[in-house]
Amino acid sequence: MMSPLDYPRNIQHISGLERHESTLPLLHASNENRTNGELDSLMAEFAEMSRHGRENSSTDSNVKLSSKASKKVLPTMGLNLNDGASTSGLASQNTTGILSGSGILNARPGSTTSSGLLSQMVSSSNADVAREYLEKVADLLLVFAQAGTLVKSYMCSQSLLARVFQMFNKMELPILLKILKCINHLSMDPNCLESLQRADAIKYLIPNLELSEGSLVSQIHNEVLNALFNLCKINKRRQEQAAENGIIPHLMNFITPDSPLKQYALPLLCDMAHASRNSREQLRAHGGLDVYLNLLEDEAWAGIALDSTAVCLVHDNEQRKVEQALLKKESIQKLVKYFHNCPEQYIVHILEPFLKIIM
Numbered sequence: 063m064m065s066p067l068d069y070p071r072n073i074q075h076i077s078g079l080e081r082h083e084s085t086l087p088l089l090h091a092s093n094e095n096r097t098n099g100e101l102d103s104l105m106a107e108f109a110e111m112s113r114h115g116r117e118n119s120s121t122d123s124n125v126k127l128s129s130k131a132s133k134k135v136l137p138t139m140g141l142n143l144n145d146g147a148s149t150s151g152l153a154s155q156n157t158t159g160i161l162s163g164s165g166i167l168n169a170r171p172g173s174t175t176s177s178g179l180l181s182q183m184v185s186s187s188n189a190d191v192a193r194e195y196l197e198k199v200a201d202l203l204l205v206f207a208q209a210g211t212l213v214k215s216y217m218c219s220q221s222l223l224a225r226v227f228q229m230f231n232k233m234e235l236p237i238l239l240k241i242l243k244c245i246n247h248l249s250m251d252p253n254c255l256e257s258l259q260r261a262d263a264i265k266y267l268i269p270n271l272e273l274s275e276g277s278l279v280s281q282i283h284n285e286v287l288n289a290l291f292n293l294c295k296i297n298k299r300r301q302e303q304a305a306e307n308g309i310i311p312h313l314m315n316f317i318t319p320d321s322p323l324k325q326y327a328l329p330l331l332c333d334m335a336h337a338s339r340n341s342r343e344q345l346r347a348h349g350g351l352d353v354y355l356n357l358l359e360d361e362a363w364a365g366i367a368l369d370s371t372a373v374c375l376v377h378d379n380e381q382r383k384v385e386q387a388l389l390k391k392e393s394i395q396k397l398v399k400y401f402h403n404c405p406e407q408y409i410v411h412i413l414e415p416f417l418k419i420i421m
Contacts, residue, residue, distance in 0.1 A: 193234070200240040207244035211253055218248060218257035227266035235278045242270065242285040249292035264293060264303050271312040280322075287316065287326040294330055298337050305334055305341035310348050317353065328363060335370035342374050351387050358400040365411050368400070372418040388419070 203226075206213050216222075226241060233241065245263065248254045270286045273279045290309065294300045309330070316327035331350065334341045345351065351374060357367035371388070378384040387393060397419070404412055 196237055197240075200237050200244075203244050204240050204247075207247040211251060214248055214251050214254055215257075217244070218254045218261075220257070220261055223257065223261035223263070227261060227263065230266055230270065235273075235276050235282065238270070239278050239282055239285065242267075242282060242289070246285045246289040246292075249289040255293060255297070258293060259297075259300060259303075264290065264300060264309075265307050268304065268307045268309050268312065271309075283316075283323060287323050287330075291326045291330060294333065301330075301333050301337035302341055304330070305337060305344050310334060310341075310344050310350065314348055314350075314353070328357075329366075332363075332366045332370045335373045339377065339379070342377055343379070345374065346383055346387070351384060355393055355396045358396050361405070364400060364404075365408060365415075368412055368415045372415040376418055 203217070206217050226245070230238065230241075245258070245267070249258060249263075267286050267290055270282055273282055290304060294304050313327045313331045313334075316323040317331065318324070321327070331345075331353065334345050334350065335354075351371065354367040354371045354374075357363045360367075374384045375388060388397075397416075401412070401416065
């Protein structure tokens with residue numbers, strides 16, 4: 063049987079997804095304002111459930127749902143997407159039921175109608191049921207984040223992103239990982255990068271690199287670094303913003319030889335030399351220049367590291383701290399050794415950085 067997380071990889075098999083508005087009523091609404099409003103409502107309930115689930119995660123609840131509520135709500139949340147021939151109909155029924163019929167979109171605290179069933183359930187302090195709903199909402203957001211550009215544009219509304227980012231420190235790690243995957247998928251679309259920047263995505267993503275305990279930490283770090291790499295790789299303003307929010311010390315932790323995240327951390331660390339005066343000063347303060355010099359022994363990164371070293375020296379401030387560091391005997395020896403041992407096919411590319419350094 064296919065799980066909710068398997069659904070995004072098979073979304074292309076849903077016939078008529080872009081032609082029939084009834085398939086995803088949440089996204090294919092009559093106008094953008096209505097759609098964004100419904101997504102905002104979804105995120106409002108997501109925030110409420112996250113808060114209650116977090117508060118009650120360590121306690122056992124004695125409150126049980128009535129059999130009527132259980133029969134009405136829980137079956138609605140099932141995503142039965144395993145029958146290939148009837149996938150379209152099932153997707154339509156389940157998506158419609160989950161987003162509207164079950165009360166997720168319409169439920170409000172204190173409601174006495176059937177649409178307030180979710181709020182009643184959450185207020186009953188049933189942590190397990192609240193967590194189950196929270197996971198379902200996260201699964202739906204993950205589906206939307208892997209859809210086309212139009213759907214991703216709805217996901218990138220500022221109000222929705224603001225709700226997501228503000229809940230980062232309130233989520234349990236399994237839910238947080240799913241939401242970080244959503245952000246990562248959004249960052250892969252160039253049309254979403256400006257929206258993520260306006261929502262301060264970088265400021266909210268970086269603190270997640272501080273997590274150090276838990277079986278999911280390495281996966282969380284991977285999603286965060288991948289998203290930051292997509293955001294910062296060609297934009298100096300976002301590189302500067304990342305430096306201002308303390309990314310450099312974290313990058314230093316991920317450049318060890320056995321780190322699987324080195325492929326994302328090293329390019330970002332080398333780009334910091336080109337971002338701004340502030341980023342270069344932080345690089346120097348955290349030993350970034352030593353990292354560049356050590357990379358001269360790595361054939362794959364030596365040329366990039368040398369260029370970053372030259373940029374730091376060219377933009378050295380009045381105290382000449384970079385110059386003083388490069389004039390040390392061990393630093394000069396590393397530069398001379400690299401020039402002497404540089405492969406012939408790379409010699410042309412390193413002449414300009416060396417000229418900058420010497421001048």
